[in-house]
Amino acid sequence: MSDKYLEIDQVSMVFDTKKGPFCALQGINLEIRAGEFVSLIGHSGCGKSTLLNIVAGLLRPSAGNILLAEREIRGPGPDRGVVFQNHSLLPWLTCFENVYLAAERVFASTEDKVRMRERTARALEMVHLEHAMHKYPHEVSGGMKQRVGIARALSMEPKILLLDEPFGALDALTRAHLQDELMRIVAPGANSAGSTVLMVTHDVDEAVLLSDRVVMMTNGPAATIGEIIEIDLPRPRQRLALASTPRYMALRAALLEFLYHKQMREAA
Amino acid sequence: MSAIPAPFMRSLKSALVAPPPAHQPNESRVADEPPLYVRAKAPEWLPRVLAPLIGFGLFLAFWEALSKAGGQLPDPLSTWHSAMDVFSNPFYKKGPNDQGIGWNVLTSLGRVGIGFGAAAAVGIPLGFMIGRFRFLSDMAAPIVSILKPVSPLAWLPIGLMVFKAANPAAIYVIFVCSLWPMIVNTAVGVRQIPQDYLNVARVLNLSEWKVFTRILFPAVLPYMITGVRLSIGVAWLVIVAAEMLTGGVGIGFWVWDEWNNLNVQHIIIAIFTVGIVGLALEQLMMLLARRFSYDDGRQS
Numbered sequence: 403m404s405d406k407y408l409e410i411d412q413v414s415m416v417f418d419t420k421k422g423p424f425c426a427l428q429g430i431n432l433e434i435r436a437g438e439f440v441s442l443i444g445h446s447g448c449g450k451s452t453l454l455n456i457v458a459g460l461l462r463p464s465a466g467n468i469l470l471a472e473r474e475i476r477g478p479g480p481d482r483g484v485v486f487q488n489h490s491l492l493p494w495l496t497c498f499e500n501v502y503l504a505a506e507r508v509f510a511s512t513e514d515k516v517r518m519r520e521r522t523a524r525a526l527e528m529v530h531l532e533h534a535m536h537k538y539p540h541e542v543s544g545g546m547k548q549r550v551g552i553a554r555a556l557s558m559e560p561k562i563l564l565l566d567e568p569f570g571a572l573d574a575l576t577r578a579h580l581q582d583e584l585m586r587i588v589a590p591g592a593n594s595a596g597s598t599v600l601m602v603t604h605d606v607d608e609a610v611l612l613s614d615r616v617v618m619m620t621n622g623p624a625a626t627i628g629e630i631i632e633i634d635l636p637r638p639r640q641r642l643a644l645a646s647t648p649r650y651m652a653l654r655a656a657l658l659e660f661l662y663h664k665q666m667r668e669a670a
Numbered sequence: 671m672s673a674i675p676a677p678f679m680r681s682l683k684s685a686l687v688a689p690p691p692a693h694q695p696n697e698s699r700v701a702d703e704p705p706l707y708v709r710a711k712a713p714e715w716l717p718r719v720l721a722p723l724i725g726f727g728l729f730l731a732f733w734e735a736l737s738k739a740g741g742q743l744p745d746p747l748s749t750w751h752s753a754m755d756v757f758s759n760p761f762y763k764k765g766p767n768d769q770g771i772g773w774n775v776l777t778s779l780g781r782v783g784i785g786f787g788a789a790a791a792v793g794i795p796l797g798f799m800i801g802r803f804r805f806l807s808d809m810a811a812p813i814v815s816i817l818k819p820v821s822p823l824a825w826l827p828i829g830l831m832v833f834k835a836a837n838p839a840a841i842y843v844i845f846v847c848s849l850w851p852m853i854v855n856t857a858v859g860v861r862q863i864p865q866d867y868l869n870v871a872r873v874l875n876l877s878e879w880k881v882f883t884r885i886l887f888p889a890v891l892p893y894m895i896t897g898v899r900l901s902i903g904v905a906w907l908v909i910v911a912a913e914m915l916t917g918g919v920g921i922g923f924w925v926w927d928e929w930n931n932l933n934v935q936h937i938i939i940a941i942f943t944v945g946i947v948g949l950a951l952e953q954l955m956m957l958l959a960r961r962f963s964y965d966d967g968r969q970s
Contacts, residue, residue, distance in 0.1 A: 458873055459872075459873070460869060460872060460873065477875075478872045478873045478874075478875050479875050480873075480874055480875055482873070484869075484873040486866065486869065486870075488866060490866040490867065490869060490870050492867060492870065492884065492885065492888070493964045494888040494889075494964045495884070503874065503876075503880075503884060504874055507874045507875065507876060507880070558874075
């Protein structure tokens with residue numbers, strides 16, 4: 403397999419607005435290896451979500467193109483599992499049905515209903531939701547809804563997981579809990595090579611804890627990649643043990659330096 | 671003749687059924703201070719039961735006073751006796767123009783049902799298409815905007831001309847007046863679907879059929895039921911007026927017939943019957959709406 407699993411090549415995004423063209427992204431180049439966890443971090447409005455939406459196929463870039471496993475991305479598809487910030491579960495379906503909808507989309511042609519139900523249940527077990535899978539989204543907590551969102555993405559066995567500030571709307575404790583679970587889920591296991599993940603975040607600790615590399619974006623308009631930091635902390639990582647290590651603090655400081663010094667926003 | 675009393679009737683109705691203002695406990699007292707006395711409180715349900723009773727009482731008193739003041743308005747008691755008489759045998763048939771009030775109401779409901787059902791069959795799919803495709807929406811908007819405010823009865827002569835019979839013409843008027851709320855509400859519902867849900871459809875790359883059954887239809891259903899509720903309300907308003915003009919059997923024609931007989935008591939009975947049946951239809955639709963509404967449950 404090629405070293406470049408996801409290849410973002412000279413991608414630019416120009417929106418037509420009432421005030422004329424607005425260049426959101428300019429000349430983005432990024433390569434992600436299979437099994438790698440990459441975070442996009444930057445101030446709000448820097449176009450990191452736009453980039454994720456382009457990879458998801460929800461937006462078409464104005465220039466450049468994207469290859470996933472050597473195939474060009476031309477639109478949305480189930481080979482990319484997207485987790486939205488606001489969970490985006492369908493309120494009229496139970497958690498199980500929400501996940502089943504995704505599993506069915508991918509596997510209906512090759513598997514029978516029993517197998518797809520097993521798949522759905524497995525995905526929900528992975529996020530520890532087997533006890534609540536027949537509840538409706540409004541009956542479960544915000545953290546649980548986000549777990550369902552992750553299970554929905556996982557159930558499709560996507561080539562890459564795209565997470566758009568997945569824990570941004572959650573309280574700090576729930577967020578920490580879900581970060582730990584996400585680490586466990588995407589880690590290479592006995593029978594898997596580990597998931598390839600592209601995550602948008604604005605949380606420095608989250609980025610350092612979870613990522614293999616953190617991509618820091620400059621402020622818009624015409625945002626582009628500022629720096630890329632390799633997070634060379636050994637895995638598996640323990641939140642508490644890491645927090646006091648000099649390497650962790652140095653990486654964290656480097657991110658903060660970039661965000662709050664080099665890319666300081668004018669006081670809004 | 672039907673358009674003017676409609677809003678008035680609605681506002682009167684809402685005034686009659688509006689819940690009384692909630693009882694506000696006195697919160698000015700400091701919590702630590704022991705109370706000097708405890709105010710005796712009436713049970714919470716009492717004003718809620720009392721208020722409508724007082725409303726009805728005042729209404730009857732006003733009616734009684736009005737009938738005593740002269741004119742030909744029958745008083746409430748004689749109307750009540752007459753009503754007992756009418757409802758003691760609601761399903762008799764003495765020829766085509768003399769039938770019990772039960773038959774009249776059922777015939778009217780039947781017309782509403784057919785006209786309304788046809789309007790749903792046409793209006794809901796049309797609303798979906800107008801909501802989903804911008805081009806169709808732009809195409810339909812001027813026509814709908816012009817025809818929507820037209821009193822449904824203005825369509826009656828055209829119905830009579832086309833069908834050359836009173837009954838289908840009345841049904842056709844119901845069809846026309848039920849159509850607009852159904853189209854408009856369904857289209858609005860389709861347009862109001864949160865982008866999040868459509869994004870789910872897109873990232874999963876669902877088939878059009880799945881998008882319709884799993885996302886569009888459930889998301890639009892509450893709006894559709896609102897359209898149905900408004901339609902059936904308008905249809906029930908319009909049928910009385912339409913039947914007055916077309917004749918035959920039906921509650922509207924019964925009113926007109928009793929006017930010709932100068933039986934004012936029966937007219938008043940008909941008014942209440944129409945009101946109660948309309949209320950029942952409305953409540954039925956509310957029940958349906960509650961059954962199919964979903965709890966979005968988002969924290970904004």
